[in-house]
Amino acid sequence: MQLIEESIPMNALNSEIILHNYPQSPVAEKARVALGIKGLSWWSVDIPRLAPKPMLTKLTGGYRRTPVMQIGADIYCDSQCIIRELERRYPSPSFFPSSDGGLMWCLSRWTDGPMFDIAVKLVLGAAGDALPKDFAEDRGRLYLGSDWSEGLKAANAALPHLAAQFRTALSWANDQLSDNRDFLLGQAPAAIDAQLYHIVWFIRGRWDRGPVFLSEFIQIERWEQNVAEIGHGMMTEMSPEDAILRARDCEPITAPAVDPFDPQGLIPGMQVTVSPDLDGGEQPVHGEVVFATSDTISLLRQDPDVGNIGVHFPRAGYRVDILG
Structure with a gap:
């Protein structure tokens, strides 16, 4: 896909897009495809697949999931916020x-x-005892609950059922593409293409039966190739240390605002914590509310080595607890 001219000068520190990710992450692939749809130049910071992730959490305040997008001193957690x-x-x-x-x-x-939960259970359940123990424990706790070992066994036993559920979902998408449109909504790629593609990409690459399973869906395979051809934009590697220096040399750009309809009564200056609804053992992120809307909450936090940092989370799928 031909790269477009960005509307913000990329030589300004507060507009450089930095994606903290690792190559095997399906959710990071969603963000990479999104960057490709926009035709953007961006920096890639490689992060560990497993905790601890000290360079990342210095920026996020404890959030460790993948991917995280950084622009200057503003940190965008979860692909919802990134998109x-x-x-x-x-x-x-x-x-x-x-x-x-x-x-x-x-x-x-x-x-x-x-x-996505079904896809993860298919991949983890099919791998079973072949998964490295530390990886199985980390991802099992994240997607299968605190009793992850039993959840892993249950996923393995339920593989035919899980595959049947996933097949139904793919058949719907296959029908959507049956008029030979290039993408899910027509001839132009959309966010929903990235949001579905990353699951198909994950199943194809990480489930040993994935390619055979997907071969039933002719339209999806054609669409999958169209999305793959979009690419990831223009990527350049960056070290974690340089990403932290970028944040240190900038200030968050988010302005305070009040939403009079917020059900929790969140207003600028409140001290809160934010954490994913699905408990994966993560540390809640503590900060001061800058603004909270129906879809986003933005916090201000400080780090002794970085200074002021704006950290942004979605409201959907995340819990906000007011302190004090």
Whole structure:
């Protein structure tokens, strides 16, 4: 895909896109495809697959999931925030080429939630005892609960059922593509293409039966190739140390704002913690509310080596607890 001219000068420290990720991460692949749809230049910081991730958590305040996007001293956690911020800064080409943007966000809660959960259980359950113990414990706790070893056994025993559930979901997407459209919404790629593609990419590459399983879905395989050809934009490697220096040399750009309809009554200056709804053993991130809307909460926190940092989370799928 031909790269477009970005609307923000990329030589400014507070506009350089830095993606903290690792190559095997399916959710990072979603973000990489999103960057490709926009045709953007970006820096890639390689992070460990397993905790501890001290260079990342210095920026996030404890959040360790993959990927995280950094622009200057603003840190965007979860692909929801990443896609929203990229659309805000680089509106063309749009992630929402139709008038159904709200519906696409609703659909993404299915692809990123139940559908991805089934895919993870298929991959982990099929691998079984072949998984390295530390990886099985980390991902098992994240996706299967605190009793992850029993959850892993249950996933292995339920593989035919899980495959049947996943097959139903793929058949719907296959039908959507049956008119030979290039992408899910038509001829232009959209956020929902990245949000579904990363699951198919994961199944194909990480489940030993993935390629055979997917061969039933002719339209999905054609669409999958179209998405792959978009690419990832223009990527350059960056060290974690340089990413921290970028943050240290910038200030967060988010301005305080009040949402009078916020159900929790969140206002700027409140001390809160934010953590994923799904307990994976992560440390809640503590900070001061800058603003909170229906879809995003932004915190201000300080690090002795970095200074002021803005950390942004989605509201969907995350819990906010008011301190004091």
